[in-house]
Amino acid sequence: MTEVKAELVGNVWKVKTQAGAQVAEEDELLILESMKMEIPVTAPRAGTVKEVRVKEGEVVKEGQVLVVLE
Amino acid sequence: MTDDFEAQVGELRARRKKHLAMGGVDKIAKQHERGKQTVRERIDLLFDPGTFVELGLLAKDREGSDNAPADGVVTGHGEVDGRQVWVIAYDFTVMAGSMGAVGEQFKTARVRELALRYRKPIVWLLDSAGARIQEAAGSTFAGTGWLFADQVVMSGVIPQVAAMLGPCAAGTAYIPGLADFVPMVKGTSSMALGGARLVKAATGEDVTDHEMGGSQVHCYESGVGDNEVENDEDCIATVRRFLSYLPSSNTETPPHVDTGDPVDRAVEGLDKIVPVNPRAAYDVRKVIKAVFDSGSWFEVKPTWAKNIVIGLARAGGHSVGVVANQPMQKGGVLDSDAADKAARFIRMCDAFNVPLVYLMDVPGFMVGSQVEKEGIIRHGAKMLYATSEATVPKVTVIMRKAYGAGYYVMCGKGYQPDAIVAWPFAEISVMGPEGAVNIIFNKQVEASDNPEATRAQLVETIRAQITPYLAAGWAMIDDVIDPAETRRVIVKAIEQARDKKIDRPWRKHGNIPV
Numbered sequence: 358m359t360e361v362k363a364e365l366v367g368n369v370w371k372v373k374t375q376a377g378a379q380v381a382e383e384d385e386l387l388i389l390e391s392m393k394m395e396i397p398v399t400a401p402r403a404g405t406v407k408e409v410r411v412k413e414g415e416v417v418k419e420g421q422v423l424v425v426l427e
Numbered sequence: 428m429t430d431d432f433e434a435q436v437g438e439l440r441a442r443r444k445k446h447l448a449m450g451g452v453d454k455i456a457k458q459h460e461r462g463k464q465t466v467r468e469r470i471d472l473l474f475d476p477g478t479f480v481e482l483g484l485l486a487k488d489r490e491g492s493d494n495a496p497a498d499g500v501v502t503g504h505g506e507v508d509g510r511q512v513w514v515i516a517y518d519f520t521v522m523a524g525s526m527g528a529v530g531e532q533f534k535t536a537r538v539r540e541l542a543l544r545y546r547k548p549i550v551w552l553l554d555s556a557g558a559r560i561q562e563a564a565g566s567t568f569a570g571t572g573w574l575f576a577d578q579v580v581m582s583g584v585i586p587q588v589a590a591m592l593g594p595c596a597a598g599t600a601y602i603p604g605l606a607d608f609v610p611m612v613k614g615t616s617s618m619a620l621g622g623a624r625l626v627k628a629a630t631g632e633d634v635t636d637h638e639m640g641g642s643q644v645h646c647y648e649s650g651v652g653d654n655e656v657e658n659d660e661d662c663i664a665t666v667r668r669f670l671s672y673l674p675s676s677n678t679e680t681p682p683h684v685d686t687g688d689p690v691d692r693a694v695e696g697l698d699k700i701v702p703v704n705p706r707a708a709y710d711v712r713k714v715i716k717a718v719f720d721s722g723s724w725f726e727v728k729p730t731w732a733k734n735i736v737i738g739l740a741r742a743g744g745h746s747v748g749v750v751a752n753q754p755m756q757k758g759g760v761l762d763s764d765a766a767d768k769a770a771r772f773i774r775m776c777d778a779f780n781v782p783l784v785y786l787m788d789v790p791g792f793m794v795g796s797q798v799e800k801e802g803i804i805r806h807g808a809k810m811l812y813a814t815s816e817a818t819v820p821k822v823t824v825i826m827r828k829a830y831g832a833g834y835y836v837m838c839g840k841g842y843q844p845d846a847i848v849a850w851p852f853a854e855i856s857v858m859g860p861e862g863a864v865n866i867i868f869n870k871q872v873e874a875s876d877n878p879e880a881t882r883a884q885l886v887e888t889i890r891a892q893i894t895p896y897l898a899a900g901w902a903m904i905d906d907v908i909d910p911a912e913t914r915r916v917i918v919k920a921i922e923q924a925r926d927k928k929i930d931r932p933w934r935k936h937g938n939i940p941v
Contacts, residue, residue: 365757366795392790393859394758395706419797 359401361424363417367391372413374424378406386424389417398423446484446496450520458520463593463615464659466501466518469552472663473514474505483534488527489562495521498530499555502538504547507670510682513542516552519593524555526599528562531574539577546676548586550666551602554593557622572598578605583778586673590666591652592659594636596622604651607775608727610665611642611652618645618652650731650764668725672739672746673779680780681746686720690743690918693911694718701910703852705827705859708754711736711786714826715749718742718786718914724749727772732764733757737772742784743918748776751786752837754827761833762793763806769836770809773817782820782921785844789833790859808940810836816937820924822917825849825895825904831858840903845927846920848906849895850913855904860889 370390374380380400387409389396404426411423449455449465458465464472470479481503488495499521504513515535517524542549563571581587582605589595589606595618603609603618611618619626619640626632626639638644645652656662674681700713715736716724723741733756740749750769752759776783792798792807814821814836823837823844834855838844849855856863864872864885875881898904908916 365760365793366797392758392760392793393706393861394754394760394790395708396758397708
């Protein structure tokens with residue numbers, strides 16, 4: 358199981374995956390918005406999305422778990 | 428008498444042979460089992476064939492015993508691409524490469540003395556259990572430690588490389604701590620101020636040397652290591668590559684290499700790499716590879732503080748240090764680690780006469796309570812300081828965003844670049860248009876019947892004012908360029924500044940924020 362965490366504080370601009378989806382390494386899981394930049398969050402490895410823990414528009418903290426892969 | 432002569436020379440040969448055999452067949456086999464090369468195999472890789480000259484081969488430990496050939500450290504000099512380089516290479520097959528009195532007080536001290544006397548680089552090949560405790564445990568410890576003071580004296584005078592090929596425990600970890608470049612072999616190398624056994628005794632923490640100080644810690648989390656490499660061969664090839672961009676000392680300029688890549692080459696494909704939308708991410712390393720001499724890009728610290736990219740490259744054959752924001756990581760925002768990473772690299776380039784090229788696309792410094800607790804002001808100040816202090820040729824290319832103090836530390840106009848140019852869709856401003864509207868026109872937006880439409884309209888009004896043409900109209904920047912011209916502009920600027928001379932007021936030294 359791999360937890361994909363926010364690298365910096367920001368808000369969730371677009372969620373681009375869902376539970377059950379198969380992802381390859383480097384696939385975009387969601388896009389954060391911070392410092393007026395769109396910051397893609399990508400899969401650190403291939404796997405299945407077990408859980409998406411955030412919703413669009415939600416503010417996230419640095420280190421907060423966004424997506425869980427298995 | 429002939430017999431005597433031959434017998435005497437024969438004894439010398441036997442002594443040499445014994446010491447060249449290092450810790451013996453079993454210890455060498457064990458070294459290979461661990462995936463490591465022996466110290467002599469490493470030295471063969473480091474130097475051009477047949478150029479190594481050894482000093483102190485016949486040294487023993489302080490007891491004069493037969494158990495410590497060369498006292499566990501091989502020292503001397505050889506050539507790297509035809510240039511003299513000195514080496515201090517610990518031999519793990521001899522008493523675990525531990526640092527003994529003879530090795531430290533005479534052998535390695537001799538290398539430091541001569542390398543500095545001749546102004547030539549030093550490479551440490553580190554694979555050592557640390558101080559030889561049986562020799563050092565006693566108050567004669569009082570007489571040790573000057574190796575670090577020597578390193579500090581040599582800092583910025585000769586390049587210092589600490590190649591991590593095995594453990595580097597305890598105080599000796601300050602050798603890489605003070606070095607200019609620290610490649611680490613994945614899996615076998617480690618460094619820590621206290622080794623695992625000492626940690627267990629001192630604090631009770633149960634941790635291995637690898638867990639505590641392997642490349643997965645230092646090249647990814649701590650930033651003490653620079654480049655993680657796969658094995659000993661890669662590590663030493665990386666050392667040779669690093670040295671190829673640097674002069675032998677601060678009194679020389681870096682070697683010029685004809686790379687065959689034309690100076691006037693138009694940079695193709697940037698339109699497919701860089702989105703005009705300033706919010707969108709891309710990989711700035713693709714820009715670097717397209718702009719600089721083909722095959723010349725050598726990234727440093729690629730796996731730590733990835734929101735800024737640093738490394739060495741060639742522009743028209745000239746060695747350059749590249750500092751580039753990386754929109755693909757954290758949007759390219761500057762934070763404490765990014766500022767530290769850039770500042771140290773900028774100072775190294777400046778010390779060794781390597782011109783600096785800044786590729787700017789920065790939304791600013793990270794803001795908020797988290798980064799203030801980290802002391803981002805003092806970290807960011809290091810980058811300000813380093814860029815400001817650097818007197819090598821400096822070239823600034825504003826690719827897209829140039830916001831706030833990010834613009835300053837990426838060598839904005841106030842930091843005396845020798846050339847500062849912008850691409851046509853650059854945005855130069857104290858902050859992004861959205862932030863500016865929120866602050867300047869907040870009341871106007873709130874009072875509007877249609878706040879969102881008013882806000883959007885004001886954003887567009889401000890966006891029109893932050894194009895590079897206002898700054899170019901004031902001649903605050905030297906030019907607005909077609910991105911395809913970037914390569915030629917950089918090379919010409921470096922050549923324009925070749926005879927650069929800057930005089931500053933006398934001082935003992937400045938007080939860089941640390």
